[in-house]
Every structure is written in structure tokens, then in C-alpha cells.
Amino acid sequence: MEPNNSSVVLRFHAIGDAPILRRPVFRVSASQKFAAVAAFLRRELGLAPDASLFLYVNQAFAPAPDEIMHNLDRCFADAQDASGTRALRVHYCTTAAWG
Amino acid sequence: MATTDLASPSSAAPAPAALPAALSRTSSAVAVDSVNAPASFPVPAVDDAVIETVFHAAVPLAFHVLDAQGNMTASPPLYVLAPRQSYLHAVFARVPHAVAGLLPRPSTPPGDATGPPASSAADLQRRLVSTSFLCDATGTTLPWHVPIGVLYDQSQHPALRTHDDASWWSPTDGIPPWRIRVARTTDAPTATAAFPFTGLAQLESLYMHAVKEAEYMAFGSTRKVMALSKSLSEQLWRGVMDNNLSQVEAVTKDLFHNEPVARAWPVRVHIRDLAGTVATFQPLLTPTSAPEIGHVVATAGVEESDTSVLLVQGIALTCDTPMAWVHRHLVGCDGWVHVVVIKQGGADDAKTEVRTTTD
Numbered sequence: 001m002e003p004n005n006s007s008v009v010l011r012f013h014a015i016g017d018a019p020i021l022r023r024p025v026f027r028v029s030a031s032q033k034f035a036a037v038a039a040f041l042r043r044e045l046g047l048a049p050d051a052s053l054f055l056y057v058n059q060a061f062a063p064a065p066d067e068i069m070h071n072l073d074r075c076f077a078d079a080q081d082a083s084g085t086r087a088l089r090v091h092y093c094t095t096a097a098w099g
Numbered sequence: 100m101a102t103t104d105l106a107s108p109s110s111a112a113p114a115p116a117a118l119p120a121a122l123s124r125t126s127s128a129v130a131v132d133s134v135n136a137p138a139s140f141p142v143p144a145v146d147d148a149v150i151e152t153v154f155h156a157a158v159p160l161a162f163h164v165l166d167a168q169g170n171m172t173a174s175p176p177l178y179v180l181a182p183r184q185s186y187l188h189a190v191f192a193r194v195p196h197a198v199a200g201l202l203p204r205p206s207t208p209p210g211d212a213t214g215p216p217a218s219s220a221a222d223l224q225r226r227l228v229s230t231s232f233l234c235d236a237t238g239t240t241l242p243w244h245v246p247i248g249v250l251y252d253q254s255q256h257p258a259l260r261t262h263d264d265a266s267w268w269s270p271t272d273g274i275p276p277w278r279i280r281v282a283r284t285t286d287a288p289t290a291t292a293a294f295p296f297t298g299l300a301q302l303e304s305l306y307m308h309a310v311k312e313a314e315y316m317a318f319g320s321t322r323k324v325m326a327l328s329k330s331l332s333e334q335l336w337r338g339v340m341d342n343n344l345s346q347v348e349a350v351t352k353d354l355f356h357n358e359p360v361a362r363a364w365p366v367r368v369h370i371r372d373l374a375g376t377v378a379t380f381q382p383l384l385t386p387t388s389a390p391e392i393g394h395v396v397a398t399a400g401v402e403e404s405d406t407s408v409l410l411v412q413g414i415a416l417t418c419d420t421p422m423a424w425v426h427r428h429l430v431g432c433d434g435w436v437h438v439v440v441i442k443q444g445g446a447d448d449a450k451t452e453v454r455t456t457t458d
Contacts, residue, residue, distance in 0.1 A: 035294055057312075058315065060311060060312075060315045060320065060321045061308045061311035061312040061315055061321060062304075062308045063308070063312065064244055064305055064308070064309065065294045066242065066294065068379065068381075071379070071380065071381035072381075074381065074382070074383050075316060075363070075381055075382075075383045076315070
């Protein structure tokens with residue numbers, strides 16, 4: 001899959017006892033803010049609105065909720081499998097993992 | 100693969116453009132003489148005086164409290180000379196004795212936004228959480244997690260206004276402070292609020308993650324930040340809150356400047372267009388592909404023809420300023436070089452906007 005300017009491929013990874021997604025790969029609009037991804041994941045996992053959820057990019061940092069997905073994809077996405085699929089790795093957990 | 104449309108689409112990022120020629124300097128801003136900035140990469144000569152001056156730079160703010168109807172209260176404005184590196188809520192937290200009576204209470208009835216002074220730190224924190232800051236000219240909610248200096252450059256650079264725009268300020272008193280409205284979060288325009296402020300701990304967390312993201316951008320890992328002891332992490336945040344250079348530099352020097360940038364410049368380009376809208380572009384540029392700041396703004400799609408001012412830390416730069424020098428001397432406490440580009444024509448547009456709101 002080739003990267004494009006209109007969408008971003010996300011690959012979710014559960015950490016610890018966080019619920020596991022049946023399908024870990026999604027495509028979102030590149031113009032979306034990271035907060036929309038968090039809200040979407042919360043819905044997919046069926047978490048209560050007040051349940052804690054922590055998201056990290058590349059097991060390293062949590063982007064600000066208003067960061068644009070296109071910027072994150074450009075700077076932090078990489079090819080992850082034999083087919084060369086470019087994706088942004090997002091790890092999620094219900095307790096803080098990387099600070 | 101599932102396709103998920105999370106919201107309505109917006110404009111795509113601008114395509115890379117050719118490197119523009121040097122931008123003209125503006126007489127209203129301090130200009131850095133790029134001739135004196137070393138052109139060689141990757142290790143620039145370090146000028147401690149520049150670093151100290153930039154770190155201690157401050158901007159004048161005037162906070163006006165609004166009632167529930169959005170009108171100015173009778174309370175006089177609070178004038179603050181705020182550090183560029185600090186944040187709006189952090190500034191208020193630093194002077195609780197001055198702001199306790201100004202901060203709105205979440206449960207006050209309409210027309211009574213202030214109330215008695217806060218009696219405890221917990222009460223002050225509770226009031227801070229229910230407080231939003233609005234730009235006086237546009238009425239939009241200001242992003243509270245963005246350094247004050249960056250917000251100031253986006254909307255208050257001298258190129259964007261004239262003295263007669265501020266009818267409430269005498270021109271003989273010099274440049275007017277940036278007028279910011281203080282309102283209850285429930286009264287703030289939700290459409291422009293990125294996400295709610297929930298406390299200083301959240302601000303600290305966002306700050307530390309911004310530092311990590313900057314280190315990942317520059318070096319491809321967050322090894323050094325993760326290796327910081329708890330006391331050093333707290334020292335860094337305290338240094339930002341207290342505007343203490345020695346505390347901050349003792350940590351960030353090792354994080355960002357002990358070795359040359361290996362992956363990409365940690366740079367964010369904030370482009371203010373002709374309509375006054377600010378879009379943030381984060382390019383992935385290696386030091387060899389972007390040795391000068393002109394390469395950075397060109398990648399963000401900014402041409403010389405539509406650019407009037409290029410600012411970093413409130414300083415107007417020319418396109419031939421070496422990025423290595425900029426990164427060493429003008430990087431923010433969060434590890435990012437925030438470049439503010441005000442496109443040509445933005446000044447006239449902003450003046451029209453201010454006049455409309457003050458008529």
C-alpha cells in the first residue's frame with residue numbers, strides 16, 4: 001500500500017490487559033486530529049467515557065490531542081511488514097506505560 | 100482493512116516547494132544578523148548571551164474577565180509580563196494572590212463571574228480548570244498547551260496591528276499588551292476549543308510528551324528523556340514554570356545539544372494565512388537536506404511571494420539562517436523550534452478584523 005495525502009493507516013497494539021481489537025489496522029483521514037483517533041478507539045473497545053485510555057506512538061510518546069494525523073504519519077510512520085505497508089504504530093493501554 | 104471516516108475532510112498538506120530567496124526583514128521586529136551566525140554544520144558556535152536573552156524574553160498580556168454574557172466585568176484588567184516559554188494557565192498559577200479574585204467560578208450565576216478570592220490551592224486549581232482564555236480579536240479559544248510566545252507571534256506580531264487598532268490603549272504608552280479574555284470554560288466557544296484543560300498535572304504531562312516527541316524526531320528514540328530521573332524531570336518542569344534558565348538548560352543541554360541532530364529537525368511551522376487561520380506543518384527534514392531555515396519553510400509550501408514575516412521566538416529571520424544555529428539558540432523549552440510564518444497580506448486582514456470587533 002502506498003502512502004497518500006488523504007488517509008493514514010494506523011496499526012493498533014494492545015499493551016498489558018487492554019482489550020485486543022479484532023482488526024488492528026484502520027485507515028483514517030489525514031486531516032483528522034489525534035483526539036479523534038482516541039475517541040474512535042474508545043468506541044471500538046467499548047470503554048466507558050470515564051475509563052482511562054493511554055495512546056502512544058512508536059512506544060515512545062503521546063501526541064497532543066490536536067496534532068494532525070498527516071503530520072504524525074509523515075514524521076513517525078514506517079513500513080512494518082513484507083508487503084511494505086506504511087503505517088503509524090499506536091500502542092494503547094489502560095494504565096500509563098511510557099511516562 | 101477497515102476504512103473509518105472519523106470526521107469531515109479538510110485541506111491536505113501543502114506540497115513541497117522550491118527554496119525561496121531570502122525574505123525581507125521587517126523594521127518592526129528584532130532581526131538576527133545571519134552573517135554572524137555560523138554557516139557550518141553540524142556544530143554551531145554557542146552564544147550564551149543569545150540563549151539567555153531568548154529564554155528570558157517576555158510578552159505583555161492584559162487579562163480581562165468576562166461575565167456569563169460575554170461582556171467585560173468592572174474588574175480592572177490584570178497586566179502580566181509573561182515569559183514566552185510559559186503557558187497561560189501556568190502564568191495564572193504563578194500569581195495566585197493576583198488572580199484568585201479574577202478567576203471565574205464554575206457555579207456562579209450569570210452576571211457574577213468572579214466571586215470572592217480563592218481560599219486554598221485546591222480552590223485555585225478548581226477555578227483554573229474551569230477557566231478558558233480567548234483571543235480578544237477573534238473570540239476563539241486559545242490552545243492552552245502551546246507556549247505563550249508562539250501564540251503571541253501568531254496574532255500579535257507588530258506587522259499585524261497598528262497602535263490605533265487598540266482604542267482602549269493610549270498610543271503614547273507604547274505597544275499595547277495582548278488583550279486576552281478570561282471566561283468560564285462553559286461559556287467559551289466549544290467549536291474552537293481543541294480539548295479541555297483539566298489541571299496543571301495534565302499540562303506537565305503534555306509538556307513532557309512534547310519533549311519526548313521532539314527527541315524522537317531528532318534522534319529516533321526517547322532514550323535520554325526516559326532515562327531522566329524523577330528529580331531531573333521535575334526540575335525541568337519547575338524551570339519552565341519559574342522561567343529559570345539554569346534549571347532548564349542543565350537538562351535540555353544533555354537531551355538536545357550534546358550530539359548533532361541525527362534524524363530530523365524538531366521543527367513545527369505555524370503558517371498564518373490571509374484569513375488569519377493558523378495551520379501547523381511538521382516536516383521531516385534531515386540536517387543535510389535542510390541546512391537553512393529557508394528549506395524548512397519551503398517544504399511547508401511557503402513561497403517568498405506570499406510570505407511577509409518569518410519568526411522564531413519573536414525574532415524575524417532570513418531564509419539563509421543556518422538551522423543548526425537556530426536549533427541551538429532558538430529552540431523552545433519543549434525541544435521544538437516553532438517557526439511562525441505570517442503570509443503577506445495578513446497585516447491588512449488582521450487590521451480589518453480588529454476594527455470590526457472594536458466598532
